[in-house]
Amino acid sequence: xxxxxxxxxxxxxxxxxxxxxxxxxxxxxxxxxxxxxxxxxxxxxxxxxxxxxxxxxxxxxxxxxxxxxxxxxxxxxxxxxxxxxxxxxxxxxxxxxxxxxxxxxxxxxxxxxxxxxxxxxxxxxxxxxxxxxxxxxxxxxxxxxxxxxxxxxxxxxxxxxxxxxxxxxxxxxxxxxxxxxxxxxxxxxxxxxxxxxxxxxxxxxxxxxxxxxxxxxxxxxxxxxxxxxxxxxxxxxxxxxxxxxxxxxxxxxxxxxxxxxxxxxxxxxxxxxxxxxxxxxxxxxxxxxxxxxxxxxxxxxxxxxxxxxxxxxxxxxxxxxxxxxxxxxxxxxxxxxxxxxxxxxxxxxxxxxxxxxxxxxxxxxxxxxxxxxxxxxxxxxxxxxxxxxxxxxxxxxxxxxxx
Numbered sequence: 001x002x003x004x005x006x007x008x009x010x011x012x013x014x015x016x017x018x019x020x021x022x023x024x025x026x027x028x029x030x031x032x033x034x035x036x037x038x039x040x041x042x043x044x045x046x047x048x049x050x051x052x053x054x055x056x057x058x059x060x061x062x063x064x065x066x067x068x069x070x071x072x073x074x075x076x077x078x079x080x081x082x083x084x085x086x087x088x089x090x091x092x093x094x095x096x097x098x099x100x101x102x103x104x105x106x107x108x109x110x111x112x113x114x115x116x117x118x119x120x121x122x123x124x125x126x127x128x129x130x131x132x133x134x135x136x137x138x139x140x141x142x143x144x145x146x147x148x149x150x151x152x153x154x155x156x157x158x159x160x161x162x163x164x165x166x167x168x169x170x171x172x173x174x175x176x177x178x179x180x181x182x183x184x185x186x187x188x189x190x191x192x193x194x195x196x197x198x199x200x201x202x203x204x205x206x207x208x209x210x211x212x213x214x215x216x217x218x219x220x221x222x223x224x225x226x227x228x229x230x231x232x233x234x235x236x237x238x239x240x241x242x243x244x245x246x247x248x249x250x251x252x253x254x255x256x257x258x259x260x261x262x263x264x265x266x267x268x269x270x271x272x273x274x275x276x277x278x279x280x281x282x283x284x285x286x287x288x289x290x291x292x293x294x295x296x297x298x299x300x301x302x303x304x305x306x307x308x309x310x311x312x313x314x315x316x317x318x319x320x321x322x323x324x325x326x327x328x329x330x331x332x333x334x335x336x337x338x339x340x341x342x343x344x345x346x347x348x349x350x351x352x353x354x355x356x357x358x359x360x361x362x363x364x365x366x367x368x369x370x371x372x373x374x375x376x377x378x379x380x381x382x383x384x385x386x387x388x389x390x391x392x393x394x395x396x397x398x399x400x401x402x403x
Contacts, residue, residue, distance in 0.1 A: 001209070002263050002290065004240055004255040007283045008271065009247040013254050018087065020286045031087060031115055038085040039300040039331065042092050042119075042312040043077070045069070045102070047304050049095040051121050052157035055146075055184055057217040057313045058303075060094040067305040071101045075108050077302060077322055082112035084328035086300075089114050092312065094304065097124040103136045110137025118142065119182070122168030123161055130171040141172050142209060144182045145196060147189035155189055169203060180207030180254075185235055187225045193235055197242050201251060210239055212259035212383065215372035216313035223372065229385035236263060236385075240270055259313075261293045261365045262384040265358030269390055284361065292363030296342035300331060310342065314368045338377065342367065351380040356391040 001019065005011040012028045046068055049060035069077065081089060089109050096102055097120055109116040118133065122143035133141070146155040149162040156162075172179040181200045185193065200208055212232070215223050227235065236257065243255040257263040264287045272280035291298065294311075301309035307318040308330045319339060320330035334340040341348050345364055353364045364370070365381030373382045 002257040002261070002267065002287070004243045004257060004267070005247065005253065007267055007286055008240060008244055008275070011247065011252055011254060020289050038087060039294075039298050040088040040090065041081055041086045041327070042090045042299070042301045043074075044092050044094060044301065044303045044312065044315075045074070045096045045099050045105070046094040048098050049093055049121070050098065050123060050158075051095070051161060053121075053144075053146075053218070054155055054157065054188075054222055055186065055213060055219045057214060057219050058092075058094055058315060059217040064098075065304065069304060069306055071104060073306070073323070074101070074105050077306070077327065078105070078109050078112050078114060080322065080327045082109075082114050084326070084331070086114055086327075088117060090117050090119055090312075092119040095121055095124065097129070103132045106133055106138050107136035115139050120144070120168070121156065121161070121165060123158075123164035125168030125171045127171045127174050130168075130177050131175045134175050134177040138177065140178045140180065141168075142180045142182045142207075143169050143172070144184075145199070146184055147192035148195045148199070151189045151192050166203070169205060173204065178207075179205055180209055181205050182209045182211060184211040184213055185227060185232075186213055186222065187227055187231070188222075190227060190231065190235060193238065194242065197239070197246075197253075201246065201253065206252060207254045207256070209256045209258055210236075212257075212366075214259050214311075214313040214366055215369050216315055219313070220372055226383065229383060232260070232383060233266065233385040236266060237270065240267070259366065260381070260383055261362040262358075262381065262386050264290075264292065264361040265356075265386050265390060268358070268361075269386075287361040290361070292361055293365055293367070295367055296339055300327075302327065310339070311368070341378070345378065348378040349380075350376070350378050352384070352388075352391055353378075353380045356386075358386065358391065 006013060014028050014031050018031045044058055047060055047065040106116045116138050117140040118138055119142050143165055145165050146152050152162040153159050169179055183196050213219055213226050246253050268280050268284050271283045296310040299311050301312040306322040308320050309315055319336055346359055349364045365384055367377045369381050369383055370379040371377040
């Protein structure tokens, strides 16, 4: 994740220590006081979902799938993650709210010292369920809204999904559970970007996660309606502008970019153009600490059957299964050639990524998109939208680090 609000507006957030090793600079309580040493783990607790979203990376279905980790196996996994030192577990799916033991598992994670957060479509959340989860220790619920009513409902395969998600947001707000809005942009819903940001402001939601489409699960099936690089750049620029506009009006919305580390290079370029060289230098240094695309390093995924993946989007490749070996043993096993190469990916990147001046803060962007389009996980990310001049080492080169 890249925080526009932190980098462009210096807005404090609880993730400053986790992402930028900047906990001491923030007035807000921190998830961790130092930059993460272990991955945030997404746990796809189920493949079942009450919706059928066109971009679902997990390929969720309406019925429960065989082989789902039981409650006790889930607790064993959480023990394992706690022992390994994972700072956060993100309960996801499918739709995690369909699991009857979700509250029990959230409480168990909290008791083990792992920060439990939730990714949900929000349609099954009411005030009672939100209160139960809050009391169990849930720290945050990210609710997906992929456009205004018509486009969102088409995207999510069910009429009324928008209204139900909005009710879920209200339920969380009513019980004091921190809530954010998640939006994945494609050509199908790009016209609603400004309306979605205005919606969250109107509803008093203060966290917005802007997702780029990654080409996993059903997301790979709609890659043809992904934005062109030119339109992507325009959307990210508009989001930067809107974040600053809201901040100038005194509305502290935390805005995060997810899933395309070309955003890192763009933010340096944007800052140089709009804010000056000193701010561009500051932003570059933060992004260098952040470390670029986290696949196989700072993000991990465990699916509903216990298979470990490089990210939640890369479900087609398993590193091993937690029923056979502890998560930590799987994650540390660099005899897996893909895992080892990802962790030294700058030695293997090809094409324009191999000599890009922003390689240090991007690290090639999405390796999954590269694999999906070029059949090579070290080929260029097809959704990089930086110009050739911006990628080249020239007078526009990033400032020398000065930590």
